[in-house]
Amino acid sequence: MKNHTVRQLVEGAALAAVFGVLFLITTYVPLLGSLTLWTLPVPFILMMVRNGPSSSFVMWGVTIVLGFLIAGIPSLIASLMFGIGGLTAGYLYYRHKSALAVLIGSSVAYVISLVLVFISSILLIGQNPADLAIEMFNQSIRQAETFSNILGQDSDQFDQLMQQVEMIRYLIPTALFMLGVVIALISQLISVPVLKRVGGFKPPVFKPIREWAFPKSFLWYYLVVTILMMVGLEEGSTAFVAAINVYSVLNALIFVQGLAVIYFFSHQKGWPIVVPILLTLLGFALTTFVVIIGIIDLGFELRRRMKS
Template sequence: MPSKTKHLAENALMLGIALVLLFLSTYTVLGGFVSFLIPLPFILLAVNRTVPNMVWISLAFTFLGWIITGPFAAAFAFFTATWGSIMGIIYSKKRAALPAIAAGAGVFFLGAVSLLGSVAFGINVDFNAILQEVSKLRPEMLPKEQYDQLIQLIKIVIPTMIVIGGFLWSAIIHGLASLIGRRLRRPIPALKPIREWSFPRSLLYYYFIAMISLLLFAESMQGTFWEIALMNLKVMLDAVFTLQGLSFCLFAAYLYGWKRLTPVLVVCLFIFPPLSTILSLVGIFDLGIRLREKLETRVKRG
């Protein structure tokens, strides 16, 4: 089969799969789960297609999605096609997983913000009224003041929640694309093992600046842009340091040969919130005083 004809057949096949997934995500109870899978065909196409090809394929998918499922689903179709196409193109250009996942998270953030904006200004949905209704669902065991503070915190850190959600979703898509790509002989670049992850030490400076600013100027910044910005920065860096702490723990388990305890360790650290806080502190110390280097030197010396 000529190369051009083969490409056209692959395009048609992947578009058909994506349209079936879009239909299932729109009209069936599997919608929430199936929507995770829509970017996958576009990733698998984009790893060996040009940017103009993926633009036309994405536009064709959006148009067909409009015909089959309507305008709202067509917007979601464009969003998922763009998401998968960008990740696939970066896989092919950078030959690395993390830049593609970061780009996918960026597309997710832009899509989520656009959706919230269209819902707020296009359909006139009042999110404050929704949060007030949520505040009425307070569990009896939780004091009202503490619950109200939690609702207020969630309202402030929505941008960070969207960013973290984008990274998690993109990471899941990456894992699925790697599994499928291996079977289709379209290898997707692999992420490094978590035990080898390490973030820049410069993040510590941003963290301490945010903490000191919140402690010293909390009252004067209340309700301002700076409070929102600093709170989002702090929550995001807390998540980064938690990953750094997890990386250190897995590195230590690998160094000492505790392979059987590793899954138990991971589950325990994320199920119990106090342990997650300790994990964040471990991550800060790991970056600050290079714990893993000291541990590795000590183990090698015996």
């Protein structure tokens, strides 16, 4: 029993150190840091899977304290946010939940963490970070517009672009939601081989993309919100903000449904994996087309018809 406790303490200290190294690389090595960012939750996931909740929370507490003493507020924020998400994912693995349950649970944890960080930043700096981002974008657009005027080109497009940038302030909930899901998904995909090799654990994996499907009710929600957007809600109103965020999230989900159809069709044709990957990249350039495919699949079970 004593040896087991010592092993947990040593392992927790080692993983806390790994998190610290990953955080320093993420902060001070720009190119490599953009990659190590997604690995920050992995030490917490590994600790939870191997040693359970009690030891994992002790390791998390040590990480928070040491990180704050060494790197200050940024490390504290990273330890809190990635610790909450990583421990949530690890606990769901520990309880042998499905890959989808792990994704949903950790996504919720990350979204909550991001919302808290966002609110805290407003309280600390006394200004909405979205306003700062909009100002930076507008400044860049003005510089581009000035350069365009010097060349004698039409500047109307810049006015339209600035109007679109203003929409950022209304899409903050969508941005936080999407960022939380992306962090959860990428960290989960990274953790799978780590858990297999180091953790001695066989984590559940997702179904192939071609089998992904959302409830048909999403289509009705999408149609209702689209009609509301077409009717014309007052910009800045609560209804407008709610509608545009729901529309954006549903649009992203139906886009994924459309990609699933593309992968299914590629599988049916026996095409090599490089083909659907290239089609995916093309799909981001033809978002509306992919969304239409997703809508048809939701409404008319396009993949079932392909089988027959």
